[in-house]
Amino acid sequence: MAQPKIFALHKLTFNDSYPGLDATIIESMLPSKFKGREHFINFYSRYNGGYFDGGAFIYRDLFYKITTRDPNLFEIESFHYIETPGILQHPRHLSITEVINNKKISYPRNPELFQNNIPFAGNCGDNDFWLDTVTGSVKYTAMEDDIGPNNAILVAPSFLDFYTQIQGSRRN
Numbered sequence: 001m002a003q004p005k006i007f008a009l010h011k012l013t014f015n016d017s018y019p020g021l022d023a024t025i026i027e028s029m030l031p032s033k034f035k036g037r038e039h040f041i042n043f044y045s046r047y048n049g050g051y052f053d054g055g056a057f058i059y060r061d062l063f064y065k066i067t068t069r070d071p072n073l074f075e076i077e078s079f080h081y082i083e084t085p086g087i088l089q090h091p092r093h094l095s096i097t098e099v100i101n102n103k104k105i106s107y108p109r110n111p112e113l114f115q116n117n118i119p120f121a122g123n124c125g126d127n128d129f130w131l132d133t134v135t136g137s138v139k140y141t142a143m144e145d146d147i148g149p150n151n152a153i154l155v156a157p158s159f160l161d162f163y164t165q166i167q168g169s170r171r172n
Helices: 005-009 023-029 037-046 096-106 159-164
Strands: 013-015 050-053 057-059 073-075 117-122 128-132 138-141 153-156
Touching: 023 037, 037 159, 096 117, 138 159, 153 159
Parallel strands: none
Antiparallel strands: 013 050, 057 073, 117 128, 128 138, 138 153
16 A cells, blocks of 8 residues: 555554545535545545554644643554445454444443544544544544543644644654
C-alpha cells in the first residue's frame, strides 16, 4: 500500500488500510458542512482506516496555548475504518461503527456525543479521537473518564491540521 506522502515525510509507517471508499459513501456520513470536511472525505477515499506500525504521536501545543498541567502529547495507534458491505472485520483495528456501538454501551448517559462526532482514530488504551461534524475540530476522550462533549479535549482545529501534524516519534 502506498503511504500518504505526509506520513512518509514524518517518518510514519501506515499499514493495513482497506481500499479507499467512493466519496459519496463518506459524504453520506457527513450531512453538514464543516471546516476540513473535504480533507476527511479525501483521506478516506484513498485510505479506509489504517494502522501505525512503530508509533504515531501528536502534540496539542502545535495548535493551542497550553499550560504544563494540560495534556499535550497523544499517541495514535490507528485510524478506524468505515464498514461497507463485503468488508470483513479487521484483526488490527476497529471500524467506526464498532467504536460507536461499544461507546454507546459503556456511556449510555451521553448520547449527545454521538450526534455530532465521529470516532475516526484511537490508541491502544481504547481512547478515541473524534471529528466534530459541526466545527470540524478533532477531540480526544479517555476511556477512564466519563466521556461527553463537554469533557472531550480539543486536539486540533481540523482533520487536516490533525493528520498533517502526526509525527513518527516523540520530541526530545
